[in-house]
Amino acid sequence: MATKYDRIAADLRRKIQQGELPPGAQMPVETVLLREYRVSLATLRRALDQLAAEGLIHKQHGRGTFVRTPRQRLRRTSTRHQWEKDRARLPIGERFGTGSAERDTGLQMGDFDFSAEYFPDAVADEDLAEAFGIPVGTRLLERTYRTVLKAEESPLGLGRSFLIYDMIAVNPELLDASSEPWPGGTQNQLYTIGIELDRIEERVISRPPSLEEAESLRIDPGVAVFALRKVSIDTTGRVVEVADSIFGGDRTELHYVIQLERWK
Amino acid sequence: MATKYDRIAADLRRKIQQGELPPGAQMPVETVLLREYRVSLATLRRALDQLAAEGLIHKQHGRGTFVRTPRQRLRRTSTRHQWEKDRARLPIGERFGTGSAERDTGLQMGDFDFSAEYFPDAVADEDLAEAFGIPVGTRLLERTYRTVLKAEESPLGLGRSFLIYDMIAVNPELLDASSEPWPGGTQNQLYTIGIELDRIEERVISRPPSLEEAESLRIDPGVAVFALRKVSIDTTGRVVEVADSIFGGDRTELHYVIQLERWK
DNA sequence: GAGTGGTCTAGACCACTGT
DNA sequence: CAGTGGTCTAGACCACTCC
Numbered sequence: 001m002a003t004k005y006d007r008i009a010a011d012l013r014r015k016i017q018q019g020e021l022p023p024g025a026q027m028p029v030e031t032v033l034l035r036e037y038r039v040s041l042a043t044l045r046r047a048l049d050q051l052a053a054e055g056l057i058h059k060q061h062g063r064g065t066f067v068r069t070p071r072q073r074l075r076r077t078s079t080r081h082q083w084e085k086d087r088a089r090l091p092i093g094e095r096f097g098t099g100s101a102e103r104d105t106g107l108q109m110g111d112f113d114f115s116a117e118y119f120p121d122a123v124a125d126e127d128l129a130e131a132f133g134i135p136v137g138t139r140l141l142e143r144t145y146r147t148v149l150k151a152e153e154s155p156l157g158l159g160r161s162f163l164i165y166d167m168i169a170v171n172p173e174l175l176d177a178s179s180e181p182w183p184g185g186t187q188n189q190l191y192t193i194g195i196e197l198d199r200i201e202e203r204v205i206s207r208p209p210s211l212e213e214a215e216s217l218r219i220d221p222g223v224a225v226f227a228l229r230k231v232s233i234d235t236t237g238r239v240v241e242v243a244d245s246i247f248g249g250d251r252t253e254l255h256y257v258i259q260l261e262r263w264k
Numbered sequence: 265m266a267t268k269y270d271r272i273a274a275d276l277r278r279k280i281q282q283g284e285l286p287p288g289a290q291m292p293v294e295t296v297l298l299r300e301y302r303v304s305l306a307t308l309r310r311a312l313d314q315l316a317a318e319g320l321i322h323k324q325h326g327r328g329t330f331v332r333t334p335r336q337r338l339r340r341t342s343t344r345h346q347w348e349k350d351r352a353r354l355p356i357g358e359r360f361g362t363g364s365a366e367r368d369t370g371l372q373m374g375d376f377d378f379s380a381e382y383f384p385d386a387v388a389d390e391d392l393a394e395a396f397g398i399p400v401g402t403r404l405l406e407r408t409y410r411t412v413l414k415a416e417e418s419p420l421g422l423g424r425s426f427l428i429y430d431m432i433a434v435n436p437e438l439l440d441a442s443s444e445p446w447p448g449g450t451q452n453q454l455y456t457i458g459i460e461l462d463r464i465e466e467r468v469i470s471r472p473p474s475l476e477e478a479e480s481l482r483i484d485p486g487v488a489v490f491a492l493r494k495v496s497i498d499t500t501g502r503v504v505e506v507a508d509s510i511f512g513g514d515r516t517e518l519h520y521v522i523q524l525e526r527w528k
Numbered sequence: 529g530a531g532t533g534g535t536c537t538a539g540a541c542c543a544c545t546g547t
Numbered sequence: 548c549a550g551t552g553g554t555c556t557a558g559a560c561c562a563c564t565c566c
Contacts, residue, residue: 003535029551040537042306045553053472053486061552062544073469078522085524200522205337206470206488206513208317222317224470224488224513235526249470249488256520258342258464260349262499267554293532304556309534325533326563 008037008047016056016067027057027065053222055250073253074156081200088187117144118177120165128162131231131242139165141175146216158216161186161243168193186241196235203229206249217248224249272301272311280320280331291321291329317486319514337517338420345464352451381408382441384429392426395495395506403429405439410480422480425450425507432457450505460499467493470513481512488513
């Protein structure tokens with residue numbers, strides 16, 4: 001026999017998928033469900049936690065439990081990098097207005113709240129030193145990003161980017177957080193100091209969110225995150241940027257195109 | 265104040281990371297931990313479930329709870345596709361011996377148990393029909409794979425691949441499961457019927473495992489899986505293969521290289 | 529059969545949100 | 548303050564593994 005919590009979860013899942021409990025609706029409160037299913041609180045909560053891990057419902061302490069709008073997963077494409085490179089040398093007027101996040105989501109600049117903080121006194125720890133191929137303790141510019149969709153409460157993703165301080169300091173504008181959001185993105189910033197990217201390497205793992213990540217991404221218990229490390233390598237083979245991003249696992253879809261060389 | 269289960273989980277995590285509870289060792293049994301931390305069973309189990317979700321421990325009903333060997337995450341690279349394409353036209357002797365899974369892991373053919381099942385009477389459902397761009401009901405060859413590392417209990421991944429039946433039937437060998445593992449992989453199989461791939465598109469999401477997936481991948485409660493859909497497109501623009509793979513989220517690392525075009 | 533983890537109960541009390 | 552979900556307890560009984 002399947003467990004009680006499995007059967008309760010399956011029953012509620014069916015009610016959601018068949019529209020009996022429509023998107024946005026408040027779920028019956030725990031006391032009602034307890035009466036309805038005649039189980040103990042622990043059993044009921046286990047069933048609800050299962051649905052929350054699937055991203056079907058969203059529990060809010062003190063407010064209630066709600067059916068999630070079947071949110072389109074945010075698509076993050078690998079072609080964004082070539083697209084960004086193509087625009088990096090355009091005049092500012094053409095760079096302005098939309099960035100790669102807008103391209104991926106099909107939304108406009110104004111739909112986003114985009115906030116960045118700059119920390120010009122970061123230093124490379126062991127992990128970053130290895131990723132860059134530089135000595136531990138090298139001075140870095142650290143930038144943290146948080147991209148929030150105005151229509152929603154929770155950020156799409158969190159990001160931390162690292163650049164080698166001495167490499168970029170030749171353009172003081174790049175050290176200044178008030179220039180954000182920079183039209184054309186990082187690849188244009190690098191272009192202003194004569195750097196062209198050759199390739200980008202991305203490494204993706206899945207893991208449970210940290211406490212802070214779960215909080216700021218408004219992740220329900222049980223939902224994993226994508227942790228993505230992007231390493232940008234320029235045409236001379238140097239690592240010029242290392243960036244770590246976190247995306248909610250229930251809201252994100254990663255999309256990669258691998259172009260193959262023709263047979264001769 | 266942090267919760268009790270958070271403090272217990274943090275304490276045990278520290279003991280594991282500091283080597284007090286070494287990899288492979290059995291964790292103290294629940295009754296001991298209950299005495300040690302003076303909490304109720306539900307609280308203790310919540311702490312242990314948290315560690316299991318992180319992949320630090322592995323619970324086995326009836327046997328005990330064990331510290332996981334800090335297993336290297338299996339790296340699955342995007343360059344494997346180009347590598348496989350380069351080998352697709354080599355004579356059989358050179359194709360034999362190692363495939364792309366071996367290349368990614370650095371292991372030899374003999375380290376794997378590789379099993380495949382063929383279902384020549386599959387038909388395209390709505391989802392597959394859309395992915396292929398063919399009518400619903402079109403006949404497909406479905407192949408399911410399970411790659412098991414002999415040194416470990418659990419499979420590295422599960423896979424289901426779909427090919428259009430009429431497209432590949434011109435080479436009857438391709439319809440025969442007993443030819444597996446086919447030296448040179450799917451790209452060589454396609455080469456035998458005159459198909460060259462132009463590009464591969466991969467779509468990755470994270471979600472909780474189904475009951476069957478959790479069972480066959482030996483996934484602990486709370487660990488998410490990567491669900492990867494690979495779509496292969498040939499030089500004429502046709503979709504020639506659609507393959508879905510499932511990887512344990514705590515054991516897998518996806519690696520992508522995005523090569524950029526030079527500025528002119 | 530002894531020992532392990534898995535399910536489940538019936539409660540108590542706490543913390544957060546809104547009015 | 549009323550109403551919601553979050554934490555926690557002290558038990559009972561079940562299911563699986565191994566000797």
